[in-house]
Amino acid sequence: MxxxxxxxxxxxxxxxxxxxxxxxxxxxxxxxxxxxxxxxxxxxxxxxxxxxxxxxxxxxxxxxxxxxxxxxxxxxxxxxxxxxxxxxxxxxxxxxxxxxxxxxxxxxxxxxxxxxxxxxxxxxxxxxxxxxxxxxxxxxxxxxxxxxxxxxxxxxxxxxxxxxxxxxxxxxxxxxxxxxxxxxxxxxxxxxxxxxxxxxxxxxxxxxxxxxxxxxxxxxxxxxxxxxxxxxxxxxxxxxxxxxxxxxxxxxxxxxxxDGSIYLGCGPSAHSFDGINRMWNVSSLTSYIKGMEQGTAISEQEILDDDTRYNDLIITSLRTSKGLDLELLEKEFGEEYLDYCLKMAQKHLNTNLLKHIGRYLCLTRQGIFVSDGIMSDLLRI
The missing domain is CATH 3.20.20.70 (Aldolase class I)
Structure with a gap:
């Protein structure tokens, strides 16, 4: 999709x-x-x-x-x-x-x-x-x-x-x-x-x-x-x-x-993601039009390494009520990343800021209020 x-x-x-x-x-x-x-x-x-x-x-x-x-x-x-x-x-x-x-x-x-x-x-x-x-x-x-x-x-x-x-x-x-x-x-x-x-x-x-x-x-x-x-x-x-x-x-x-789906962004400053890289068009209407008149959008791109993709998964999925799919995490990144995530999450599980629901790791009601700090702790910097 x-x-x-x-x-x-x-x-x-x-x-x-x-x-x-x-x-x-x-x-x-x-x-x-x-x-x-x-x-x-x-x-x-x-x-x-x-x-x-x-x-x-x-x-x-x-x-x-x-x-x-x-x-x-x-x-x-x-x-x-x-x-x-x-x-x-x-x-x-x-x-x-x-x-x-x-x-x-x-x-x-x-x-x-x-x-x-x-x-x-x-x-x-x-x-x-x-x-x-x-x-x-x-x-x-x-x-x-x-x-x-x-x-x-x-x-x-x-x-x-x-x-x-x-x-x-x-x-x-x-x-x-x-x-x-x-x-x-x-x-x-x-x-x-x-x-x-x-x-x-x-x-x-x-x-x-x-x-x-x-x-x-x-x-x-x-x-x-x-x-x-x-x-x-x-x-x-x-x-x-x-x-x-x-x-x-x-x-x-x-x-x-x-949920990490791919999307195409068109127009000045629009961002795109194809599962491998992120791209963003120039933030200028006149430059954007000039580029398209010459056949291509003026843009930059970032090829995502595993750490960046893992960090993106943490930040986006924990924002949702569904939470972080631990099985997906292990499938995409391997046991090392899963172990790291669970290790860093443990203190927040102990203090009831995170909870396990089946295969998912989710913010609790208390955790939502300090979500930025929790996500930061789980990232690989």
Whole structure:
């Protein structure tokens, strides 16, 4: 099984916390689409013939792309990867569009409903209008709520929303209000991430200048506990550290990253993995277009040695509720790696931060809160 990720870098404005590659050069949208289609065609063999089961349009702001551009990209995907059978296979695939709430007007949703998309992932972040203004988000809380309703009316019944907690000066009361509003929307999937002050972002500069205040570790843990307790009590499965879903509604595309599946990433800054190496395209729209005009994406790659592959397995699998498959570990890397893993895990098993469930090694409820440290202990450095 394989996935295709398409990075759409266009944004109307930049959010002050985001360090993903994006650009406001919308005048290059046509050239970008031509380049992505060419990359999709020229890199087909990267997936080694594995059937494509997920397609994910991320960004940037994919909802800045109009219907005719999507049609051009889907036509290429259909011809190259599905032998012109995408329309008949659509119900078996997961095809996701990331979107900003203010873009999801009834007219726009009507347009994209006629395309192969069957899942929408909406970046809401918070329902607090004052904080949305601080973050330079383009939407209001009211627009976010309306966007979910509009999407459902347009026929989308697999909707995910993103939330951020640990926002500047956030209180537990504010976070509870965000969670309660999210539950009222009755969406199928909720991703919730702690705010990270990334270097070279305006928000990081504001933190250093004491314009905003970072929440403390104790409050961060309270927010995370509230997240877990509130969503699981409402029937959501906590299937990955930052992700919750109603039964059967896991993000199949993101899950492929955590289970080691191969994927092709197209577009500027997009990453790819073929089981042997990692590749990433240049983080520049103009350089990306120039490279594709000359026949190939400008990219770098890393050939993974056994230690790196083992470390990747630890980091990705322990994030999930399923955990680390010890039989798979031994099959892939041998007894030496298995013995090392179990030796380093023993102290965390003794303190109930890790647990054995059959062939799997999993984080406990207590372990989730200190997962970074546990994973670090199991790595081969």
């Amino acid at each position: 394989a996935g295709i990720y398409i990075h759409i870098p266009f944004c109307k404005t930049r959010c002050i916390y985001c360090d993903f590659y994006s650009t406001t050069q919308s005048e290059l949208m046509g050239n970008y689409v031509e380049s992505v289609c060419k990359e999709l065609e020229t890199r087909k063999d990267y997936l080694h013939g594995e059937p494509v089961t997920t397609i994910y349009f991320g960004g940037g702001t994919p909802s800045q792309i109009q219907k005719h551009h999507f049609e051009q990209i889907f036509k290429t995907i259909d011809n190259v990867y599905f032998n012109s059978q995408l329309s008949t296979l659509n119900s078996q695939l997961e095809i996701t569009l990331e979107a900003n709430p203010d873009d999801l007007t009834p007219d726009y949703l009507k347009d994209i409903a006629s395309l192969p998309f069957n899942r929408i992932s909406m970046g809401i972040q918070t329902f607090n209008d004052e904080t949305l203004k601080l973050l330079k988000r383009r939407h209001t809380a009211g627009q976010a709520i309306e966007a979910v309703k509009n999407a459902r009316t347009a026929g989308f019944h697999n909707i995910s929303i993103d939330l951020i907690y640990g926002l500047p000066s956030e209180s537990l009361e504010n976070w509870r209000a965000d969670l309660n509003t999210a539950l009222q929307l009755d969406v199928q999937h909720i991703s919730a991430y702690h705010l990270i002050y990334e270097e070279d972002t305006p928000l990081f500069a504001m933190l250093k200048n004491h314009t905003v205040n970072e929440v403390g570790e104790e409050d961060s843990n309270l927010f995370f506990a509230e997240l877990i307790d509130t969503l699981t009590a409402a029937g959501y499965e906590h299937y990955e550290i930052s992700n919750f879903c109603l039964p059967g509604k896991q993000s199949k595309h993101n899950s492929s990253y955590w």
